[in-house]
Amino acid sequence: MAEPVTAESLRKLVAGFLADHDPRGDRLEFLRARYDAGLAWIHYPVGHGGLGAPRALQPVVDAEFVAAGAPDNNARRNGIGLGMAAPTILRHGTDAQKRRFLRPLWTGEEVWCQLFSEPGAGSDLATLRTRAVRDGDDWVIDGQKVWTSLAHIARWAILIARTDPTVPKHQGITYFVCDMTAPGVEVRPLRQATGEAEFNEVFLTGVRLSDDLRLDAVGNGWRVAMSTLMNERVAIGGGAVPREGGMIGVLTQEWRERPELRVPALHDELLKYWVRAEAARLSAARIRQQLAVGEVGPEGSAVKLSFATLNQQMTGFELELLAGEGLLHDTWEMKRPEAVDFTDRTPSYRYLRAKGNSIEGGTSEILRNIIAERVLGLPAEPRSDKDIPWKDLPK
Amino acid sequence: MTTSNAIPDLLYDEVDDDLRASVRDMLATRAPWDKVLARIDAGESYDASLWRVIAADMGLAGLAIPESAGGAGAGFRRAAVVLEELGRAVAPVPYLGSAVVATQALLRAGETDLLAELASGERSAALAVPFALAPQAFTADPAGSAFAGNGVAAEGDSLSGTVKGVADALIADVLLVPASGRLFAVEAADATRTPLVSLDATRQLADVTFAGAVGREIASGERAAAAVRGALVAGAALLASEQLGIAEWCLSTTVDYLRTRYQFGRPVGSFQALKHRLADLWMGVTEARAVARYAAAVIADDGDDAEVAAALAQAYCGPLAVTAAEECVQLHGGIGFTWEHPAHLYLKRAKSASVAFGVAARHRAAIGSLVNLPSS
Structure with a gap:
């Protein structure tokens, strides 16, 4: 231009x-x-x-x-595609991959999901055991993934799998685009504490992916996955909200409309949340101002961490504020929602759903490690698994 | 309900960065912590020569004063940067009291002569109210005869009474005294200032007694009340920048220590229990920066969200600076509890500052009134 x-x-x-x-x-x-x-x-x-x-x-x-x-483009329905798959493909994909995937991803014609976490590999994602074995021009994938939102409507997935078990865990991983319609892909709903199945478990049995679905070099998957996850954290914590937006707004509205609920100690607790929510909102606004002038700081992980803690405390407070009313739930019927509907459900749903906030997109404990090591420069914990071939790790 | 959804610029610009660097350099040379500590041992209070450098030589006392009144016309945003650095150095100078609180009182009162003297750094002033007085606790008496919040009465231009626990009065040349619904300027030499042994010896408090001292009226009635209240709001809002500086010093000093301190054959900063505490503190400091910058911006722009911004600033940054200083003491272990380590200077400054202009709970209650969240 x-x-x-x-x-x-x-x-x-x-x-x-x-x-x-x-x-x-x-x-x-x-x-x-x-x-x-x-x-x-x-x-x-x-x-x-x-x-x-x-x-x-x-x-x-x-x-x-x-x-x-x-x-x-109904962005809420394709958050993983827009927030994670797209920037990863843009950065690490070939021209042909960009041309094939990005347009239907953006329009929402093709929904994406993420095949990263496994039953045995959560916070320690790099220890994953899903295998990808080369067979001619194809890769054959076998393994199991969990916490896979939108898998039941997804056309494609971003997938990381182990291609070399003989090297240390971070080095033997390769990044793929997985065809969710391929034979051997089985999606089963996985119910959460809320009673509904926002996510799934995905079984991969002899799934054949052609080599042109590989993203970046063989063995480079961990580095590619890291850039995906940084995007995830920005995506979860980043949007602009007005004062008293989000959960604090639910509480302040109830407080204003329901004088009979007011108790002195709850008043100060409410105001403590008001102060923290406003501080978090201003901090998020400041980060957006930094991004707008090209200063990319590490503060993004603080937004996600702060949001998770505060949201959990405020949803717990709401149940107590409403006393007996808070004990009622709308439904335990098993549903498979395509997006989280946080404000239109019962307080009990909010309380339960918020428990996921400190787990999804990196647990709060892992985020604190990241802040301590990458932002503050504190030394890493001594680790016994770093230089050992993956196949020899205790499992 | 007071809302403010248009968020002003919360970042620092290049001028801020240059200003910060020059103040930090000057303080590192003239007021390193061991000199600050030595002054306490010597029973010395405010550092007049340091104040002269800051106020007159560097011209920083007039940052928030308009050019038309002899100041730099740079506004409270830049004054906030100076305060961050002064907090970082626990510097014993009356910047908050003179260049923020007294300055805002004079600006609101429409006084210009004294303002010009403050701008040039020739003289300094202090508002004669208790340091712990919250803006919302200061109200004009309905009868118009006295201000609640201090104990001074005026008969004509003759002032009598005592104000307890005033900050920055010991070094002030002029005292701004709310009395009987009016605001007076009194030569400090005409009052009796009794130094108090203070928790924060780097900002020593004094009882100030007037016994028939002659005051010059600066404002009266609504204008006087608005001037005092505006000064307290600005003080509460801008103190947050000082608290941010304190918290940043505590965080970075603790991080540096935990990287180099070895126990059990490894740097103690590699233990997750300690890392997580510092990560949480870093989050708090990150949010405190946004809150402090917001408060400074709203005061600088004379925004209608000023009372909320100031209450938010003290409700958030006051306790955060205390937490930072307490963590600094604890995570330094044995050395952190000693007189010869600077951590206690920051602990005392932070705790004292968290009470100044009202404690956090009082500011939360104020927010409740301001945003229509009534207690009952």
Whole structure:
């Protein structure tokens, strides 16, 4: 782009696009055209849905499309695709892979899921045992994955598997795109404490993936996975909210509308949450300001950690505030939701669902390790597993 | 309900960075912690020569004073950067009391002569109210005869009474005295200032007694009350930057120590139990920075969210700085509890500052009123 991209130039581009494409016409056709015009994710390169423009200007474009009543790509349904798979493919994929995967990913035609965690490999993800064995032009995958949100509607998955058990655990891993329709892929719902199955377990039995579904070099999977997970943490903790947005807003509304619930000690506890929620909100806003001027700091992991702790405490507080009413639950019926509906369910659901906040996307304990070691530069714990071939590790 | 969804710039700019570097360099030379500690042993209070360098030579006393009144016109955002560094060095100077609280009182009162003297660094001033007085506790008496919150009465321009536990009064040249619904300027030499043995010896408190001292009226009525209250709000808001500096010093000093201290054959900073505590502290400092920058920005812009921002600043940053100092003492182990290690200077400054302008619980209660979350 010869001219620097500005909010004004973007508004003009969107206006021109809308003049040529009816937002009330065919939804998919419209979204595909928006992608081809570089107005999907504007910080992506030209030809892959973007303009190579500053990411901070994305809200300008989104607002124009919303104002025109244009269809959106139902981003909540494809969070893993948009937040994790796409940036990973962009950074580590071949041109052919980018062309094949990114467009239907962005439009939402193809939903993605993530085959990382295993029953025996959670926080210590690098110890995973799902095998990928080379067979001619294919890889044959065998293993079991868990905590796989959206697997039952996903077309593709990002997958890490062990390709060399004879080297230390971080070195023998390779990153693949897994075809969720391939023979040998079996998805079973895995119920959570909430009673519903937001995620699944996925059994991979002799699944054949052609070598062109491999992402980056053989043995390089751990490094690729790390860039995926950094994106996950930003995706979980990053959105802009108004004052009293989110869970604190649920509490303040109940407090204002229900004078009969007010107890002095609960009042100060509520205000403690108000203060912490506002501090967390301002901190998240400050991080977005840093990102907008290109200062990428480590504060993103603080947002996720702070959110998890506070959300759990506030949902617990809500049950106590409502006393007897808090003891009722809407349903224990097994459902398979495509997105978390946090505010429209009962307080009991919020209390239970929030328990996942400190586990999903890296446990709070692992995040504290990351902050202590990568941000503060404290020494790592002595480790016995680092230089031992994976096959010789105690399991 | 007071809401503020448009969030101002919370970052530092290049001028802030340069300012920070020059203040930090100067303090490292002129006020390293061992000199600060030696002053306490020698029974010395505020450091007048250090204050002269900061206020006059570096021209920092007038940062928040408009150019038209002889100041730098740089606003409270930049003054906040200075406060961060002064907190980091537990420097015994009256920057908060003179360049923030008294300055804001004069700005709100529309006084200009004294303001010009403060801006040049020639003189310094202190607001004669107890250091622990919360902004929301200061209200004009309905009868208009006295201010709640201090014990001074005016008859004509003659002031009598005592104010207990005033910060930055010992070094002040001029005292700003709320009395009988008016605000007066009194030459400090005309009052009796009794130094108190204070928890934080780097910001020594004093009882200030007026016995018929003559005051010059600066404001009266609503304007006087608004000036005092605005000064306390600015003090509460800007103190958060000092608390941020304290917390940052405690965090970085503790991290450095835990990297080099060996026990059980390994650096103690490699133990997860300690790492997690420091990770939590780092999170707190990260949020405190956003809160302190927000408070400074709102005061600088004279925003309508000032009272909430100030209460939030003290509800969050006050306790956070105390936690940081307490963790610093504990994680240093034996050495951290000794007189010859600086940790206790920060502990005393942090604890004292958490009481200044009202404790956190009082600020939370204030937020409850401001955002319509009533207690009953």
